[in-house]
Amino acid sequence: MVQSKPNLGAQTGAPQAFSAAEAQQVIQFNHLSKYRTSEWYTGHGEIQASNDSRSFEVSASYTLKAEVRLINGVFDPNNTTLAEVYSRRGRCVAIVDQTVEQLYGKELRGYFEHHEIPLQLEVCRAWESDKTPETVHNLLRFLGKDGCDVSRNEPVLVIGGGVLSDVAGLACSLQHRRTPYIMIGTTVVAAIDAGPSPRTCTNGSQFKNSIGAYHPPVLTLVDRNFFRTLETGHVRNGMAEIIKMAVTDDPILFELMEKHGARLLETHFATLGEDAELAEIADEVIYRALFSYMKHEGTNMFETYQDRPHAYGHTWSPRFEPAVKLMHGHAVGIGMAFGATLALEMGWLTTAERDRIVGICTAIGLSVDHPILKNIDLMLEGQKNMRRKRGKGGLWAPLPTGIGSCDYAQEVSSGLLESAVDAHHQFCITLPNAGQGTDMYLSDLGLE
Ligand SMILES: NC(=O)c1ccc[n+]([C@@H]2O[C@H](COP(=O)([O-])OP(=O)(O)OC[C@H]3O[C@@H](n4cnc5c(N)ncnc54)[C@H](O)[C@@H]3O)[C@@H](O)[C@H]2O)c1
Known part of the structure; x- marks a missing residue:
């Protein structure tokens, strides 16, 4: 049967422009x-x-809406925080770090059994060398149609350190384009920095953390009881990230760390031994570090603005950290201490303030100097990389302007860099062990 064509021209006429109004x-x-x-x-x-x-x-x-909450005993059956979220959904889909599962798996399973909530658990090895697109793909298989088939409004539970929060957060951002997740950071880094952070990622073939999405957890639960089983080196590592907020944003946090930093390290944030007073201080330190960090990072969702104090210690270190295989916290310690001497050279800081900043790092065994800083070409290359990444041609290097405040250096000439490195070294050779920290080098599978 032949159908006659409708006369569209006659029906619609010429396109009508929108009226001026x-x-x-x-x-x-x-x-x-x-x-x-x-x-x-x-x-x-x-x-x-x-x-x-x-x-x-x-x-x-x-x-x-992203909430961050300090909590005590998250897997204690009497604590209903997780049960309240998951009982009304009829199940909990969770991703857990392999080591954390070995240490806390029984408690985790016991908790959900007690509350009669079915638990679908993926155990994920999350070494730095596992921070790859393949790991993200594996997690997507678990979350997707062939796995748990999570709904786009069902918060996935993620339990682990910074590596897991980065890759699992990225997998959640990709699943249904945006699936919410709840984060329980079990290392100091994950509890106060990587865990609540909107910056999820995996390593690219050449650069660390280069592929990712901005997708913070909808709820971050911080329970320092997990720190009890951490290696002390990992506690120290995380403390560098607390110090960066203390120096640049919170003078009270600085004083607390100056006074109690060594004890907090020794007791893994008051989880080894009984000390009620120190436990309160540990909570205050964690709360202040989180608040300060999220005030800046949580409200600047897409890193559109470069007034980012939490980048203190992270301008030159991404270049020299892998070059000499430093633990991240030590690289940040060196970056912060060098930044303080640079600020002194620029007239932003007094000698007494610089000495306090270096002192707060050395008191907990963080490194504050390394011969690699003398490689000025490498330092300049680090600056060039940062300029490209941070945008609009500026370096935007946060440097302290006192204890608890900072400003952003846009240009550091090679001459200034060289004289600051020299001045820093002259100062550090007067320190015990010439400013070298405790267990400063990577001993395991850092990114090659
Ligand atoms: N997204 C961000 O904003 C952000 C910020 C800072 C760091 N990061 C990333 O975080 C990663 C580092 O995180 P990390 O320091 O937590 O390291 P990690 O995740 O590698 O954890 C360190 C080690 O501790 C183990 N572990 C975890 N919890 C434990 C516990 N309670 N007891 C005993 N062992 C435990 C882990 O299995 C691992 O072997 C890096 O990849 C870094 O790039 C991301």
Whole structure:
């Protein structure tokens, strides 16, 4: 049967341009709450047509709610925090670090059994060398149709250190384009830095952390009881990230660390032995470090702004850390201490303040100097890499302007760099062990 073609021209006529009034109108589009399906994410925006009926502009913003909570005994059956989240969903889909599973798997399973919540668990080896796209793919298989088939509003539970929070967070960001997750950081780094961070990632073929997405957990639970089983070197590593916030943002945190840093290291944040007073101090230190970090990182979701104090100690270290295979915390310690001497040379800091910053690091065995700093070409290369990454041509190197404050250096000439390295070295040779820290080199599978 032959059908006659409809006469479209006759029906529609010539395209109608938007009227002038329509074109100038900005339409605010607020989606109604009765249509909302996510507890954590909202989105709205506006749309404006142009005069020529050939283009229009959309601007949209989205809001997310991310809570961070200190908690004591997360797997204690009497603690209902996790049960409240997962009982109404009828199950808990979880990803756990292999070592953490060996140490805490029984408690974890016992908790969900007690609350009669089915637990679907993926145990993931999460060494630094496992921080690869393949690991992310494996996790996606577990989360996807062939695995647990998580819904886009079902928060996945992630339990482990910074490596796991980075790769599992990235897998969640990819699953259904954005699946929420709840993070329990079991190392100091994951508890106060990597865990609540929006910056999920995996290592690329040449650069660490180069592939990723901005996707923070909707809830971060911080339970320092996990620190009891950490190697002391990993506790020290995490403390470098606390010191960076103390120096650049929180003078009270600085004083607490100055006074109690060594004891907190020795007792793994008051988890070895009974000391109620130190336990309170440990909680305050963790809370302050988290608050300070998330104030800056959590509100700057896409790293659009470069006023990022938490990058202190992280400007030159990404270049020299792998070159000499340093533990990350030690590389940050060297970066912070050198940054303090540079700030002194620039007139931003007094000698007494620089000495306090270096002292807070050495008191817990963090390194503050290394001969690699004398390789000025390598340091300049590090600056070049940072400039490219941080954008708009600036270096944006946070440097202290006192205890608890900082500003951002845009340019550090090779001459200034050289004289600061020299001055720093002259100062550090007067320190015990010439500023070398305890167990400063990687002993396991760091990224080659
Ligand atoms: N996304 C971010 O903003 C951000 C910030 C800082 C660091 N990071 C990343 O975090 C990673 C480092 O994290 P990390 O220091 O937590 O290291 P990690 O995840 O490698 O953990 C260190 C070791 O401790 C083990 N472990 C974890 N919890 C334990 C516990 N309670 N008891 C005993 N052992 C335990 C792990 O299995 C591992 O062997 C790096 O890859 C770094 O790039 C990311």
